[in-house]
Amino acid sequence: MKRHFRVWRGDSSGGDLEDFDVEVNEGEVVLDVIHRLQATQTPDLACRWNCKAGKCGSCSMEINGMPRLGCMTRMSTFTADETVTITPLRTFPVIRDLVTDVSFNYEKARETPAFAPPAGVAPGEYRMQQVDVERSQEFRKCIECFLCQNTCHVVRDHEENKEAFAGPRFFIRAAELDMHPLDARTDRKQHAQQGQGLGFCNITKCCTEVCPEHIKITDNAIIPMKERVVDRRYDPLVRLGRKIFRRDQLEAAGESVPRATPATAETPSGRRLPESPALGPDGRLDIAELSAPIQGGPSPFGEDITFPLPPERVTYHHPDPS
């Protein structure tokens, strides 16, 4: 059956919605229709896509005005005579047709300080209780489709806020690291407030509404982060308590995570320089695969055993090589 579609075509110099009638079969999703359009009518229609299973986060687009994944929007959710309008993400600069330049998000990612391991714990020795990592793990489901970034009115309707505001995707990153039981940095709350512009969020929850992974962005990340910032900055009682019990001095001692000198180049958003992860006392980066004698995960046989075992230690006869 043929269904009616309007697809935005154009580039940064301008464009318009074009009308198409495309065959739609049972069980298909919007991305299938775009592929059929490419195959039959508009071979030059630009569209990002990859896994077709809602796990790569490439085919973000706006379908009837709502930010959604093309591969996860079933055609059966529309009535047979309904016109389906497909446009690129509005918040980011368009490259061509449905493809936008999402580098804003990568700049903001670079500006978020990386995980800092605690002092005295070598890579491979991290041990955490499941109950401690559960909260952080929810945010690891993020597929970086940037639908939340696109729908957030702070940047969607106010381009000028892009410099100061990092967006929901990076608030869950900040929350993930601040709730991480082994993260040694104690300045994440300040960073969320001053570097990421957490205060711009007015918790209207559109990020949660559009998240294809159903991460409770607002309730489990943004609001807890806001409350943590209040602890740190706005709550006079908590500040007083920290002074009286001298927790500030304990934390100040922990804050001396060695930093690499930031790169000299300004980021395009101009807000904050990218930071490298914490360095070891020798001024070098701790990377498990390079510093461990054996690459990869620890051996189930113990680290002191090397393979192949010498013939006198095996319990069977080696076949004669000849």
Add this chain to the structure above:
Amino acid sequence: MTTATRPGVRARAAITARTLRTDRWWLAPLITFLGLTAWVTYATVRVFMHKWFYVEAYHYLTPFYSPCLTDRCGDAAEFGTPLPNFWLIPEASLTLPFLLLFRLTCYYYRKAYYRAFWLSPPACAVPDRHEKYSGETRFPLVFQNAHRYAFYAAAIISVINTWDAIRAQATGLGLGNVILWVNVIMLWAYTLSCHSCRHIAGGRLKHFSKHPVRYRFWTFVSKLNTRHMLLAWVTLGTLALTDFYIMALSADWISDLRLIG
């Protein structure tokens, strides 16, 4: 290095329609607008009525006048009458401002009125029509961060409301008692499901395994917290219903359905 960007050109897609949403996105903010406006109007009228707030025979006191602190209170004054009789001063002047603050700074109500009243944004992917936007970074909205203090106050006020329900119990059991208890239980559920409460109960920790008791608290509050929006509306309903029932009894429009006594 390859790049997908053409340097220098950074324009958004030129889409003329403000929103392309075809569903009834305006319905939810409209209902919120009407619901909150109706409730605030009713509550304001009732608070400045200065009558029909107490049923002497059964000790029913409406939550809008609790604790009752002026000379008009008569037998309802449980905590003295320090406030003067002036029509602009509500009987519960010491608690109502805090309750208002608790709901105004509540993370759910913030969403509701930012969307329905301030239209910032009215719905997802529908543009807000404001020239500038600074969120909650500046005065006066930066004071939304004081929510936890309003929560402390609201918890104390919930204790007072509980006392009102216990006091009314002394005269037997009627439909009024049931309504008062339902209201108090819902108020506790709403107050404890608060996001600030969730943070205080255990959300601020990062080692749950070191604090198993607080982790239990946090888990309990988290379960309530997922229903914060529902409880916010349910309590508006129970508050108005409780108040209306007591007004109707006090004005002799109806008589209380007594089960015992």
